[in-house]
Amino acid sequence: MKNIKSYVQENKNRFIDELIELLKIPSISADSTYKNDVLKTAEAVKIQLEKAGCDKVEICETKGYPIVFGEKVFDKSLPTVLVYGHYDVQPPDPLDLWNSPPFEPVIKSTELHPEGAIYARGSCDDKGQMYMHVKALEYMVATNQLPCNVKFMVEGEEEVGSESLADFVKDNREKLKNDVILISDTGMISKETPSITTGLRGLSYVEVEVTGPNRDLHSGLYGGAVANPINILTKMIAFLHDENNHITIPGFYDKVEELSKEERAEMAKAPFNLDDYKKALDIEAVYGETGYTTNERNSIRPTLDVNGIWGGYIGEGAKTVIASKAFAKISMRLVPHQDWKEITELFKTHFESIAPKGVKVKVKPHHGGQGYVTPIDSIGYRAASKAYEETFGKTPIPQRSGGSIPIVSLFEQELKSKTILMGFGLDSDAIHSPNEHFGIWNFLKGIETIPWFYKYYTELSK
Amino acid sequence: MKNIKSYVQENKNRFIDELIELLKIPSISADSTYKNDVLKTAEAVKIQLEKAGCDKVEICETKGYPIVFGEKVFDKSLPTVLVYGHYDVQPPDPLDLWNSPPFEPVIKSTELHPEGAIYARGSCDDKGQMYMHVKALEYMVATNQLPCNVKFMVEGEEEVGSESLADFVKDNREKLKNDVILISDTGMISKETPSITTGLRGLSYVEVEVTGPNRDLHSGLYGGAVANPINILTKMIAFLHDENNHITIPGFYDKVEELSKEERAEMAKAPFNLDDYKKALDIEAVYGETGYTTNERNSIRPTLDVNGIWGGYIGEGAKTVIASKAFAKISMRLVPHQDWKEITELFKTHFESIAPKGVKVKVKPHHGGQGYVTPIDSIGYRAASKAYEETFGKTPIPQRSGGSIPIVSLFEQELKSKTILMGFGLDSDAIHSPNEHFGIWNFLKGIETIPWFYKYYTELSK
Numbered sequence: 001m002k003n004i005k006s007y008v009q010e011n012k013n014r015f016i017d018e019l020i021e022l023l024k025i026p027s028i029s030a031d032s033t034y035k036n037d038v039l040k041t042a043e044a045v046k047i048q049l050e051k052a053g054c055d056k057v058e059i060c061e062t063k064g065y066p067i068v069f070g071e072k073v074f075d076k077s078l079p080t081v082l083v084y085g086h087y088d089v090q091p092p093d094p095l096d097l098w099n100s101p102p103f104e105p106v107i108k109s110t111e112l113h114p115e116g117a118i119y120a121r122g123s124c125d126d127k128g129q130m131y132m133h134v135k136a137l138e139y140m141v142a143t144n145q146l147p148c149n150v151k152f153m154v155e156g157e158e159e160v161g162s163e164s165l166a167d168f169v170k171d172n173r174e175k176l177k178n179d180v181i182l183i184s185d186t187g188m189i190s191k192e193t194p195s196i197t198t199g200l201r202g203l204s205y206v207e208v209e210v211t212g213p214n215r216d217l218h219s220g221l222y223g224g225a226v227a228n229p230i231n232i233l234t235k236m237i238a239f240l241h242d243e244n245n246h247i248t249i250p251g252f253y254d255k256v257e258e259l260s261k262e263e264r265a266e267m268a269k270a271p272f273n274l275d276d277y278k279k280a281l282d283i284e285a286v287y288g289e290t291g292y293t294t295n296e297r298n299s300i301r302p303t304l305d306v307n308g309i310w311g312g313y314i315g316e317g318a319k320t321v322i323a324s325k326a327f328a329k330i331s332m333r334l335v336p337h338q339d340w341k342e343i344t345e346l347f348k349t350h351f352e353s354i355a356p357k358g359v360k361v362k363v364k365p366h367h368g369g370q371g372y373v374t375p376i377d378s379i380g381y382r383a384a385s386k387a388y389e390e391t392f393g394k395t396p397i398p399q400r401s402g403g404s405i406p407i408v409s410l411f412e413q414e415l416k417s418k419t420i421l422m423g424f425g426l427d428s429d430a431i432h433s434p435n436e437h438f439g440i441w442n443f444l445k446g447i448e449t450i451p452w453f454y455k456y457y458t459e460l461s462k
Numbered sequence: 463m464k465n466i467k468s469y470v471q472e473n474k475n476r477f478i479d480e481l482i483e484l485l486k487i488p489s490i491s492a493d494s495t496y497k498n499d500v501l502k503t504a505e506a507v508k509i510q511l512e513k514a515g516c517d518k519v520e521i522c523e524t525k526g527y528p529i530v531f532g533e534k535v536f537d538k539s540l541p542t543v544l545v546y547g548h549y550d551v552q553p554p555d556p557l558d559l560w561n562s563p564p565f566e567p568v569i570k571s572t573e574l575h576p577e578g579a580i581y582a583r584g585s586c587d588d589k590g591q592m593y594m595h596v597k598a599l600e601y602m603v604a605t606n607q608l609p610c611n612v613k614f615m616v617e618g619e620e621e622v623g624s625e626s627l628a629d630f631v632k633d634n635r636e637k638l639k640n641d642v643i644l645i646s647d648t649g650m651i652s653k654e655t656p657s658i659t660t661g662l663r664g665l666s667y668v669e670v671e672v673t674g675p676n677r678d679l680h681s682g683l684y685g686g687a688v689a690n691p692i693n694i695l696t697k698m699i700a701f702l703h704d705e706n707n708h709i710t711i712p713g714f715y716d717k718v719e720e721l722s723k724e725e726r727a728e729m730a731k732a733p734f735n736l737d738d739y740k741k742a743l744d745i746e747a748v749y750g751e752t753g754y755t756t757n758e759r760n761s762i763r764p765t766l767d768v769n770g771i772w773g774g775y776i777g778e779g780a781k782t783v784i785a786s787k788a789f790a791k792i793s794m795r796l797v798p799h800q801d802w803k804e805i806t807e808l809f810k811t812h813f814e815s816i817a818p819k820g821v822k823v824k825v826k827p828h829h830g831g832q833g834y835v836t837p838i839d840s841i842g843y844r845a846a847s848k849a850y851e852e853t854f855g856k857t858p859i860p861q862r863s864g865g866s867i868p869i870v871s872l873f874e875q876e877l878k879s880k881t882i883l884m885g886f887g888l889d890s891d892a893i894h895s896p897n898e899h900f901g902i903w904n905f906l907k908g909i910e911t912i913p914w915f916y917k918y919y920t921e922l923s924k
Contacts, residue, residue, distance in 0.1 A: 030779030091781055097677070160779050187683075201682060205780045214744035215559065218894040220663060220865030221649075223795050224765030225756045227749035230790075231703070231768050237693065238700035282676035285819035287689035294687045303686030306693050307783050312770035313791060317492030317622050318667045318828045319553050320793055320866075321769050321894050328692075329775060331782055333685050358749035366780045403682030404782075432680040432783050 023120040029088035053141030062164030065156030080149040082178035085130025086158035089122035097434035117437040124438035125431035129184035132446035147458040161367025180380040186423030197421035199400030202334030202371035227358030229326040244290035298402035340368035369406015380420040387452035485582040491550035515603030524626030527618030542611040544640035547592025548620035551584035559896035579899040586900035587893035591646035594908035609920040623829025642842040648885030659883035661862035664796030664833035689820030691788040706752035760864035802830035831868015842882040849914035
């Protein structure tokens with residue numbers, strides 16, 4: 001990978017400008033108001049893949065948002081790397097907590113990012129990280145150093161469950177045929193400590209609705225005499241955890257793998273400072289399942305979180321009303337071996353069973369995905385490890401993440417290949433939060449590291 | 463009260479048209495967006511009081527919304543009735559549940575109201591009921607039959623706690639001097655069974671805020687490791703009731719008066735059909751404090767209801783976020799002897815004490831008021847009873863209401879006079895709910911009944 005450093009240096013301003021253009025399009029897949037913007041983003045990705053050197057790029061229509069597919073296959077005897085990323089983003093609200101508008105990217109320097117960071121929704125998750133791959137390809141093609149075949153598959157529904165992608169993968173096994181899948185949609189421990197994500201949690205996301213009386217009621221005239229859907233909903237949600245923050249859904253933990261003492265001791269070696277963690281979040285204490293450390297709680301243990309709740313009067317001032325309905329969005333992060341469809345069913349059965357007679361309950365499954373664990377002795381992992389060594393001067397640490405990329409386990413099932421998760425983001429990037437950003441150093445470091453993966457993967461595959 | 467029936471018959475279309483004009487102004491006191499409309503409503507009430515025959519009407523400015531004061535005092539040796547009402551209304555949302563726009567009044571006939579009912583926010587609570595008094599005055603003045611002095615005090619902050627009225631009353635004891643206070647802001651059992659409200663519950667209304675991490679977090683990366691403010695809030699709210707739906711705030715019941723067996727037996731005589739009640743609300747079962755009947759639960763027992771809750775992502779689709787903050791509006795209905803300020807303090811102390819270490823909790827008291835019980839042997843009660851007998855042909859039943867008119871106990875304290883609650887609304891009027899309405903029969907019956915109160919009150923006072 002000759003001159004990769006100087007190529008990045010010479011072209012970095014253009015790389016950043018191109019990414020900023022992509023970030024300006026509000027491709028919020030969860031909100032149908034933004035449908036045209038999501039479609040526009042797919043077009044923009046297509047154009048950039050063509051410019052970077054893909055021979056064939058197409059917008060593949062689906063029942064939902066399209067998938068951008070591109071490839072440069074020049075020698076079938078060489079390995080093929082399939083790059084996956086997504087061009088859709090999370091909704092940006094609450095908007096009032098952003099210091100600059102989420103779709104008007106700005107570059108600001110911070111203590112952690114003296115070289116500047118790009119502030120915008122999607123800057124890290126995943127437009128920024130996906131675009132590192134486009135620019136890495138550009139470098140390899142432009143300098144005639146692409147060592148193997150490459151395919152790109154960039155989707156627009158990752159933030160809402162990748163439903164169309166699942167169909168697309170099943171229907172296009174031959175087109176997507178590859179030897180290894182490469183994804184940058186995770187993070188690393190720090191700028192000094194590179195890491196490779198070896199595990200992802202699964203996900204089950206549901207919406208619940210509790211209905212009491214057939215209309216809103218005056219809380220004076222009816223208060224105390226009928227089931228208040230909000231009070232009932234809070235009770236039902238509270239009942240989902242016991243006093244040790246163990247989830248109470250019967251059967252929930254049946255398939256959860258308990259790690260050995262040795263494995264847990266190995267995990268505990270990753271650099272982590274609890275005081276810094278609390279300080280960064282401005283909390284007095286951490287909170288979670290009894291018997292596990294913070295890093296275990298958010299990686300090897302399943303969890304249940306309310307992501308949104310609403311009901312009754314939420315305007316200014318006071319309204320003395322008993323609402324007819326109350327709602328919540330609830331997600332469960334799952335660990336390998338927990339089947340998301342089975343867990344969704346267990347949740348539904350349990351949640352309906354704990355409702356008192358005075359209310360009706362509906363549980364609507366949103367989406368989900370299985371967890372994933374990747375071995376650290378595969379060619380792909382070893383190639384990624386050597387790539388980081390080239391550019392960071394350090395061997396990366398294998399790490400289980402608490403996040404989910406539901407599609408990864410489907411890839412393995414349908415395409416029979418392993419996924420390598422080379423993330424360049426940081427925990428502090430505030431993905432899914434106001435003021436999401438991506439360090440310019442991280443962005444460029446990604447572009448610089450990725451070509452080495454291609455080189456070592458091709459060499460180790462021989 | 464000669465020709466009252468024919469006077470009402472001859473003028474009823476005009477009475478209805480005038481009320482409809484008043485109902486068109488969205489005087490929502492809780493939402494500052496409607497400030498000008500609230501002020502406009504005060505002006506409209508002033509004009510109508512002048513037209514009805516008050517000698518002196520003024521808009522009395524306060525720190526909040528003005529109070530419309532009017533009087534017709536013609537003989538200081540005669541008793542003085544002070545009529546209280548309010549021209550502000552509850553917020554109309556959820557708007558999508560209204561069958562016609564809340565501020566575009568329409569008249570529709572129903573099974574219960576074959577003569578038609580006026581559908582609009584405030585039609586019953588309290589513009590419609592307040593306006594019955596204006597029209598009753600018009601009749602007495604126009605026919606030269608006003609038997610005593612009268613004063614009107616109509617405020618614009620009843621739905622948000624009557625804060626300015628409290629100051630106004632304290633500062634204007636002489637101006638407001640009266641022998642009895644007359645209010646129509648409650649209901650009666652049915653069109654066939656008139657009743658007089660003899661008790662009101664007190665109220666303490668608070669807003670709570672639970673803050674966890676200093677920003678919204680990705681629920682995959684942080685889920686299970688930090689306190690999720692929504693999960694914590696649901697737990698804290700659930701903890702406010704025990705398994706018997708008894709409120710768990712220490713000291714909450716200390717001053718609650720337990721009624722005797724005899725008193726409860728007397729209450730149980732009021733006509734009530736549980737099946738009809740459940741059917742009207744479309745609920746399978748009632749729900750409330752163990753050991754009490756439905757009618758006891760919503761009148762002689764204190765309660766705690768969540769009136770609104772919100773936090774996290776409440777838009778379309780899914781967002782995997784741990785919100786930084788979660789909120790709820792909570793109100794407690796109190797019974798006589800419970801002091802609302804003391805209860806608010808008890809709530810605050812308790813709620814803060816049950817928060818786990820990983821979150822910060824704020825409790826913001828909104829407003830409140832004391833409960834009230836009126837004796838049934840006073841001149842005022844007897845005059846009201848005889849008035850109903852004249853127009854309904856039946857002795858009204860004394861009844862404790864679950865609602866609150868916080869200002870009533872302040873009136874007694876500051877003005878040293880009793881309040882008589884002559885309500886003409888029905889439970890089914892959907893006050894504070896979508897599709898609030900007021901039967902035209904009820905509206906006209908109120909106008910017809912009120913002058914009799916003046917007559918008997920004056921006679922019994924001799």
